[in-house]
Amino acid sequence: MSKKNAIYKYNAMVKHRSWKEYAISFVPFVIFLIIFLIKPLTPVFFFGIVISIALGFALLNNHNHIAISPRFFIIGDRVILYRNVVSLFVKGSMGTALFIETRNGDKYSIEKNNFTSNARKSWKIEKHQKAKFIKVVTKILEKCTDLSTDVSIQVENFSELKSFKRN
Numbered sequence: 001m002s003k004k005n006a007i008y009k010y011n012a013m014v015k016h017r018s019w020k021e022y023a024i025s026f027v028p029f030v031i032f033l034i035i036f037l038i039k040p041l042t043p044v045f046f047f048g049i050v051i052s053i054a055l056g057f058a059l060l061n062n063h064n065h066i067a068i069s070p071r072f073f074i075i076g077d078r079v080i081l082y083r084n085v086v087s088l089f090v091k092g093s094m095g096t097a098l099f100i101e102t103r104n105g106d107k108y109s110i111e112k113n114n115f116t117s118n119a120r121k122s123w124k125i126e127k128h129q130k131a132k133f134i135k136v137v138t139k140i141l142e143k144c145t146d147l148s149t150d151v152s153i154q155v156e157n158f159s160e161l162k163s164f165k166r167n
Contacts (some may be wrong), residue, residue, distance in 0.1 A: 008132055009116040010066045010075070066110065068139050071147070075108055081149040082140075089138060090155045098137050110136060131134065 067074040072081045080102060089099040106128040110133070117128035144151050 006068045011114040087152040
């Protein structure tokens with residue numbers, strides 16, 4: 001039995017948020033503050049304050065992960081459907097990056113060096129990053145070939161993708 005969903009820690013380049021996005025994320029907090037001023041020290045207020053603080057922090061999260069599911073994958077805060085992928089390009093002889101292009105012209109990249117590792121030694125960090133990168137790339141390549149008929153795949157001398165078999 002294989003896992004359907006997989007999540008990997010990844011330092012995705014997420015755009016910096018503007019002051020408007022920060023303000024919107026704390027709207028629930030302001031609403032419950034107004035309720036407190038109207039009816040102080042009620043159980044609803046204490047429940048609401050906890051929920052609003054949690055919502056504010058959840059909306060400000062950096063989304064540092066790659067999530068792979070059966071129909072789509074998520075890089076940072078971007079959702080990409082496998083059927084919308086037009087081209088995939090694996091760069092480098094040691095597999096340093098995967099470039100993804102979608103039907104509407106959006107371009108994304110997954111780089112090996114952005115995967116996190118808790119190791120301290122440089123050779124272990126490199127080994128863990130390479131293993132995670134290979135897992136993610138093979139899953140994306142397999143699912144894109146299964147779900148998209150017109151996907152263009154180019155692999156540049158990457159011998160580590162032994163498990164990937166193109167139909």
